[in-house]
Amino acid sequence: MDSALQLIIGQVRAAAAAGTALRIRGGGSKDFYGEATTGELLDTLPLAGISSYEPTELVVTVRAGTPLAELEAVLAERGQCLPFEPPHFGGSATPETLGEGSTSRGTAAGSAATVGGMVAAGLSGPARASMGAVRDYVLGVTLLNGKGELLTFGGQVMKNVAGYDVSRLMVGAMGTLGVITEVSLKVLPLAPAEATLKFEMSQADALTQLNTWGAQPLPLNASCWVDDGGVPTLYLRLRGAVAAVDAACRALGGERQDNAATATDWALCRDQRLPWFLERGGRDLWRLSVPQTAPVMDLPEPPLIEWHGGLRWVRAAPEEAPGLRAAAAVAGGSATLFMAGSARSTRVEDRFDALKPPLDRIHRQLKKEFDPTGVFNRGRLYPDF
Structure with a gap:
């Protein structure tokens, strides 16, 4: 020792x-x-x-x-x-x-x-x-x-x-x-090959497409839907064998992105450092874990969506916390106060959903x-x- x-x-x-x-x-x-x-x-x-x-x-x-x-x-x-x-x-x-x-x-x-x-x-x-x-x-x-x-x-x-x-x-x-x-x-x-595809589509259409693609033999690896400067956009990352990734790109369409550029963006998404996360205006950042099949939720604003619909990030004021917890519960998921706003001091019970007995x-x-x-x-x- x-x-x-x-x-x-x-x-x-x-x-x-x-x-x-x-x-x-x-x-x-x-x-x-x-x-x-x-x-x-x-x-x-x-x-x-x-x-x-x-x-x-x-x-x-x-x-x-x-x-x-x-x-x-x-x-x-x-x-x-x-x-x-x-x-x-x-x-x-x-x-x-x-x-x-x-x-x-x-x-x-x-x-x-x-x-x-x-x-x-x-x-x-x-x-x-x-x-x-x-x-x-x-x-x-x-x-x-x-x-x-x-x-x-x-x-x-x-x-x-x-x-x-x-x-x-x-x-x-x-x-x-x-x-x-x-x-x-x-x-x-x-993975031998990787590609990121970009689609302009609404939140509802993105969720529908992600669920449709998830049922197909496609090399899906990651996804991110965000209201990108007023343009609702879905980014879809594929990883796998070269032939599988190329075939998926042809089948899915969309705009293929430069891998070097998107590598940085995916790292920023991983660490919650994309502009969407940083431009919170003092609001709290919430992490809603829900079923991938959950439809568009009643939230204070359009969320940033990852995990093919299963993870929904929400920027919200402190008084909106009860509504977020209720919305997550209705969808069959949970809500976590991931990062408090700069002007807010929270108690521990505000961070995670209370455990059932x-x-x-x-x-x-x-x-x-x-x-x-x-x-x-x-x-x-x-x-x-």
């Missing part, structure tokens, strides 16, 4: 004995997400490095503090990638640095994002609807629980789960259950089991978690 890990274990055990709180933090790229938490800083950045990488097995094991950009660069050298396109954001992110007036572009601001934060936040990028989410690629984790015990779950193959899948339970837990120290991930080869009970039991004294990230997800 190396000295960095020993220091963190000692810090957790001391906090557990004293009943004090710890605030887990890597690069700080997702500080804006969820409610702010207090406590002594537990820095995961010293836990850095790629422990093992087997390109032929499509598996990589990485320590939690490893920069996400570093991992992606190593994978790219071998023609591989994280297909769920995790967002990078910037260092020490806040609504101000990620909102109005932000000039950060592309991946230059993404060096702060870490692998541990990627798993803990559980956020996926534009390709999520076609390629799956973060949790679908987590094979195993090593975790430090609230007692200072180092536990390992899962492994380095897909068929290793017996009983409760604890490894994937850590995805999206926001560090409330423990400190991820190492994670094993499934990776995939880069059975699920709330499970969450509390898990918290008690992994972190019995409530050491980690108090209040990050819910007020009394």
Whole structure:
């Protein structure tokens, strides 16, 4: 066991004995997400490095503090990638640095994002609807629980789960259950070909087309519908074999875009840095997760739509929050206050939909089991978690 890990274990055990709180933090790229938490800083950045990488097995094991950009660069050298396109954001992110007036572009601001934060936040990028989410690629984790015990779950193959899948339970837990120290991930080869098509069409037509195309054998990878300067526009990204992508382009029509130019735009979309996201005028940014088949929703303004209809971003004033939650519930989905407006201070219960009683009970039991004294990230997800 190396000295960095020993220091963190000692810090957790001391906090557990004293009943004090710890605030887990890597690069700080997702500080804006969820409610702010207090406590002594537990820095995961010293836990850095790629422990093992087997390109032929499509598996990589990485320590939690490893920069996400570093991992992606190593994978790219071998023609591989994280297909769920995790967002990078910037260092020490806040609504101000990620909102109005932000000039950060592309991946230059993404060096702060870490692998541990990627798993803990559980956020996926534009390709999520076609390629799956973060949790679908987590094979195993090593975790430090609230007692200072180092536990390992899962492994380095897909068929290793017996009983409760604890490894994937850590995805999206926001560090409330423990400190991820190492994670094993499934990776995939880069697609041989890519193309982005542009269509001018209404929101209703775009949703209809996306559902129609989704039922066909097309190499769909990502989509983005947005009111682009008053022109309703759908961008559709295809990835796959060269012949499949070329055939799809011919069949679908639209205006084929330059790949080099759209690569930057898709990265900006991944990190919520497109002009549509930045021009919020102090409003909150909401993330509505709904079925892909959900029709046009009654929202304060036309949303930006990703995931073939399944993810709808909405800019809204604080007083419009109840209506957004109601609209998402009617559609069979959920609403999350993803990024508060620069002039707004929110309580934690404003961020996520309240858990229903059975699920709330499970969450509390898990918290008690992994972190019995409530050491980690108090209040990050819910007020009394």
